[in-house]
Amino acid sequence: xxxxxxxxxxxxxxxxxxxxxxxxxxxxxxxxxxxxxxxxxxxxxxxxxxxxxxxxxxxxxxxxxxxxxxxxxxxxxxxxxxxxxxxxxxxxxxxxxxxxxxxxxxxxxxxxxxxxxxxxxxxxxxxxxxxxxxxxxxxxxxxxxxxxxxxxxxxxxxxxxxxxxxxxxxxxxxxxxxxxx
Numbered sequence: 040x041x042x043x044x045x046x047x048x049x050x051x052x053x054x055x056x057x058x059x060x061x062x063x064x065x066x067x068x069x070x071x072x073x074x075x076x077x078x079x080x081x082x083x084x085x086x087x088x089x090x091x092x093x094x095x096x097x098x099x100x101x102x103x104x105x106x107x108x109x110x111x112x113x114x115x116x117x118x119x120x121x122x123x124x125x126x127x128x129x130x131x132x133x134x135x136x137x138x139x140x141x142x143x144x145x146x147x148x149x150x151x152x153x154x155x156x157x158x159x160x161x162x163x164x165x166x167x168x169x170x171x172x173x174x175x176x177x178x179x180x181x182x183x184x185x186x187x188x189x190x191x192x193x194x195x196x197x198x199x200x201x202x203x204x205x206x207x208x209x210x211x212x213x214x215x216x217x218x219x220x
Contacts (some may be wrong), residue, residue: 040066047075055079055114076153082124083112083157083205086137086165091185091213093206094133094165096177108183108191109115109155110205124161134171136148138140138164159205185210189219195212 046062057077058160064070086094094106106127111132115124122140130136171180183191190212197203 042066044119045070050074072173074152076155078155079114080124080129081112081155081157082115082121083110083159083201084125084129084130084137084161084173085110085160085209086135086138087185087209088164090182093181093185093188093209094129094135095181095183096132097179097181098177106178106197107196108206109177109197109202111198112157116121121158122160125158129165130168130171131173132171132176134167134169135165136168137162138166143205146201146204148199152196153178157201159201161205161209166217185213 043064044061044062047059048061049059050118051058055078059075059077061073062070063073063136088094094111096111097106098109099106111125111129113124113128113131115121119127122142126137126140131192137160140162143159143161145156145158147154149155188206190195191197192203192207197206
């Protein structure tokens with residue numbers, strides 16, 4: 040059963056996103072108006088060190104009024120490669136410059152409302168280059184043992200679904216354990 044977009048108009052736009060209204064035809068021929076948000080690609084990155092600790096940010100999200108662990112993330116700028124954006128965001132938000140990045144996964148965090156794609160990378164080494172330029176984005180930055188990730192996710196301390204999925208996959212890849220209780 041496929042929905043068909045017949046028309047789409049921008050209702051609002053800025054340099055980060057646009058809010059659009061689409062005329063969608065359902066399989067039975069009916070039409071409905073559907074709002075959607077078009078977003079720039081998001082690049083995400085972290086480092087997992089030799090002690091199997093992952094570099095995380097503890098931050099508050101005012102929209103949901105929630106605190107949680109996250110990976111460094113931000114939009115890909117015009118003309119910038121996704122991996123380069125991930126490395127830039129990691130350095131700006133944590134003060135750590137990653138070694139060679141590996142693609143971990145790409146996800147669509149809310150594909151019923153937005154076309155956002157988050158591209159998540161990780162490195163197994165990094166170099167501390169100084170206090171983060173964007174230190175206002177998190178309360179603190181910490182190396183957290185990967186073995187704690189399933190419990191953090193289960194307790195709701197990693198509220199963003201894309202971050203939880205990436206951390207659980209890193210846990211599995213690095214520790215070789217099932218991540219389900």
